[in-house]
Amino acid sequence: MKLRLFLSALMSLAIAGAVIAEESVIVTSKLTHLRNSGDREWATFPETGQKKELSIPFEAKVNQREGTLLLRQQDVKQTWNVELNGTVLGKLVPDANDQQLLLKVPPKTVKAGKNQLRIYQAGKQIADDIRVGEIVYFDEPKRDVLSEAQLSIEVVDGKSDKPLPCRVTIVNTDKTLVATTAESNERQAVRTGVIYLSEGKTQFHMPAVHYTIVAGRGFEYGIDFRPIQLAAGEKKKVQLKINREVDTMGYVSSDTHIHTLTHSGHGDCSMAERMITLAGEQIEFPIATDHNKQIDYEPLSRKLKVRRYFTPVIGNEVTTKWGHFNVFPVQAEGPIPDYKLSAWNEIFDSIYETPNVKVAILNHARDIHSKYRPFDRKNHLSQTGENLDGWRLRANAMEIINSGATQTDFMQLYHDWFGALNRGTFLTPVGCSDSHDVSRYIVGQARTYIQTEDKDPSKINVGQTIQNFVDGKVLLSYGLFTQIKVNGKYGPGELVPASDDLKVSLTVSGPSWVTADQISLYANGELIRREDIQSKDQGGVKWQGTWKLKQFPHDCHLVAIATGPGVSDAYWPLAKPYQPDSPEFQSHVVGSTGAVWIDTDGDGKKTPAYAYAERLVKEHKGNLNALLKSLANYDLAVSQQVASLLRADGKSPFDPELTKLLQDAAKQVQIGFALYGEAWRASQIARSTN
Template identity: 45%
Template sequence: MMRATLVQATKFLLFELLLICNLAQGQEILVREPHMHHLRATGPREWSEFPEEAASSSFDLTFEAQENQTPYTLQLRQQDVKQRWMVLLNDLLLGELHIDENDMVVYFEIPARALLAGKNQLRIEQGNPLLIDDILVGEVAVLGAELSSVIGSCTLAVEVVDEITTELLPSRVTVLNEAGAMQTVQVVNQPGIASRPGTVYTATGVAQMSMPAGRYEIYAGRGFEYSLASAEIQLAREQNAKLRLGIRREVPTPGLVACDTHVHTRTHSGHGDATVQERMVTLAAEGIELPIATDHNVNIDHRPFAAELGVSQYFTPVIGNEVTTTRGHFNVFPIAEGAPPPNHRLENWQAIFDEIYGTPGVRICIMNHGRDIHSGFRPLGHVHHNSAVGENVHGWQPEMNAMEVLNSSATQTNVLQLCHDWMTFLNRGRHITPIGCSDSHDVARHFVGQGRTYIRCDDGDVGAIDIAAAMDSLVAGRVLVSYGLLTELVVDGQFRSGDLATVHGQAVQVQVRVLAPHWVHATTVSLFVNGQLWQQHPIPVADSGEQGEGIKWEGEWSLQMPAHDVHLVAVATGPGIEQPYWRTAKPYQPMSPEWNSQVMGCSGAIWLDVDGDGRKTSAYEYALKAVEASRGELSSLLVRLASYDRAVAAQAACIYQTNGNSWLDHDAQSLLKSAPIEVQAGVRDFLDAWRSNQMAESE
């Protein structure tokens, strides 16, 4: 209780200091409310960090004032805003809170004569009170000055340069006030700039901004591969200050191209807040080298816009389309210039996939955010999908050749959920490439390139990447998925993600390396064999990064040769980023109010060709052979499965039941009890998922 009281007192003092700065600038403070207020319009709490009951459904402040003859300014602080919240003064709409979960100080213009002589009411209420949204709002002040005067009392020119070459770099600049909130700044008539409260992206490495006088922490970075620079600065009224920050590449990625396969703009998708011009700036500043334009149901070519903004040297645009159907969303590319968009009104998978692959140029079809619900449909939900065996319960064939395992705008409550779904698809015999992406519609809230896919191909000239070669690698699975970490997997010193490893002897050597910049930490690295956890190694935060710049952990394991072909996947995780310069977002459609923020890095799969037939033989293929050889005799099937792993047993359980048999029969249960533990576990995996399917269908 004493600590909570101290925190509140500290916040109050910081707010008072900010107001004192306003007084020093000659700005009369007409109203001030120093406290933060918890609001929720309806429903249970969204997150466990909030109280079960909100203080109120709206913020209401009644105050006395005189009529303002000139425009005044409303200043407030907001946190965790996910839905639309209206800001009203005497029933006049001043604007809306920024839809952004970050902690930020924002401003609204109060028009002349909007304040009444006498009693006035400020009200903040949710636009759609049926949607659950826990927010904090407060630290309100009404300032007797125009908005431009409040924000523009001093200026700061920031240059971001390469620490080694001193060349200016496209970059992201984050501005935090003394309380640690993102500070709204003003940028005017500057080419190559994209700005939101507390964030300024610059395509040139130069950003000129104005802000209230005060003490600030300024951060500069350039996405995942670069270091983060910071500096404190005290700005006085009418001061014109300059700041140069140096950053350097810390994460070694030679022969890897940074790709974001899911990129939107408000210009062409009609929602979000990033114009296509702003998107070009953010792509360059976040270090994305192969961006795919995936606006909804339109084919967009970003090359003219990149040329317009002067950033063509930093990335190679690819024409794509998010085919947004009622049966799932699918990113498809590359699309030939001038080709018509695929028909998005089709309603069954076979027709949808035929239409997609019939589009000129298309080689990649990605299932997007498969655990999220859109148009009442969740592709990988229990109603449609058996998660133990990667099987659609209606018999629909998932013919995508890639799937998102990490979408940084739509993360899952369990950050590895889609990664497990992908490995199960591999067990089912679907040769699908894992994808990391941003799904960014915004400049700064869910920013571009936070989730990304590294493709193994020539990166010598990122402004002229060989798109066909990159697509070859993407189809083959020669990729690494990154969300704050990069996890490299090598078998016997030569085979990498996407490869079929020729193996001999009693064991294989597995090398894993976890990479990240200094401002990200890894705490766990794991190896999965056919989707089952085989090895997990903790990485103490104190040791993270001790093996060289950009290297968080490096190690080698000896894996006893399996009895049959398997796929290997390495995954690293670590604590999420809370700081606003690269904050990891809360889940888009949470399954629980509890949430543990994490970063992750996932390798592509390496297949071990144990049987030597030169093929990536899946668990499903082995299971099918075992079921066929047993000729319907369960005792025979269980004997045959004894030489296989848990994944094969799960696939066999599905095939056996699909053939008209039941695992719930007394005789079947009796026989199963005498089967090896791995076989029992695999059958139980299938049955648990099957029961979930049955329950979901009956709801």
């Protein structure tokens, strides 16, 4: 059916991108803020003035055939029903992205005369600030609404002109993701306004209005975009070219936390769609980690002809009541770890008894699952990496950036990691997506770059790559790529021999659509230098610099972290926190290094702060004054570990004798004990109230 654009007088009603036929009814031209209960979720919404539900009457004719309801939604997280005259047509999509939603209206659901549309929160009443509106009813099926013009898209490599796996994003003039007739198949994975292509080509129908089409391929590629105006009955072809912009030579991109609806039972991404999205986001070393299942991507990736783009590894998210742990490699048909066990020691015994396992990652340690948060202050002290229940963390890696479960303070998990390293728990830092979806949370948006041979992504040496991962030879990327070399040779996971001075060379890279504005260097978790970055606009190297440092008084670990403003555009939007601590949130792109260890004492080992603290406590046992004076030659981390050891031996952080002696101690010793005391007090309060 031929559709017409809104009359110019009605265009001011701000239904941008909607195509309106004579049989159509504008239910509302406005977006309305809804929140059914609780305090506001985000500071971008007003504290008051919202409605609990949207209830709108409208006049129409009875629909003798299937009709369509078009609406626009933003920031949806919980379950919201869309009801017409008492009939639930469907639910809003649980997705924060600004997008259109089209729902089928069964015949005779619309009455002659007055009708009532209602949108309300269903199920458990959890605070959820949303905007919904710009609603139009069409007296025709969805496919007819969308079939006014035809669009063919091809995405090619800018140098070779060969088609590439990619992500295509389509928005209207309001930057809203728009609906099309495209559907998922063996060559594409489709959601509203998003089409992942395994072969770089697609064709579909959509209304005849103005759009912007954007093509990209994950973090390492630039984007190409094209504004287009479609006319009714037109068949238009568009070619977009994208280029590799970020040099990651010597590293492969890995996402260690990947799910499917097929095997995990939630989210929306099927196995076939997952294969296509992995190729489209250029994840070269994906780890399959469905919940308590061991799934092999190999057969399906070959069937769908995307195996040449990556080397898959079988893993398992061991999902227990006491934390989630991604483990790999494992056997598809082999035994799985016992996820019903009730303590870490037993859980880790079961994990490491599983054939082939080399890696155990502590997942999203600051999130609550099954009423348990691994790094909650009531059972964990971040500053010193100690478990207050006496449980030993036997993981060898931990998630630092999980783009599907981001933190309000993105540095919190870095500080947790620093505390673990200082305790002597050597954990490889991990960037991952935890994606269960095609486009809500982008697979590989946060990722881990593992040092290894990377010439052919289909033939990655699995054993060597996993060993390098265990050894900490990694970089973390969430929109930036930060590299470090100490004395021109040593990188993450390596031990730097003692020398009089240290030269720390840093490089920050990113695609043209990302900006870096700051680089920071941490030693044993303490910020020792920070510099603002004048980021280059083009893709590639954004900033380079070499910092000279004096030799440290004892062994320590160095970590560099670059940041910049977050990406909000629909082609690669960063998600808001999964379990926010505050309605205030500022997103950041991040690129960080793994830990480089400085072997100041020359013993050929990574000596953590805890080892120095333990040695000093034994050496000065019974002489508290001498112990505190000896700490003048050590950093803040060692002082905190000493405070921890004294507390475990019965010396409270607030002991009068200790408090008095600290008045004459070195400044970093006073600060270290004060920070530990503050954290200890907070943990005791938390434990007493639970």
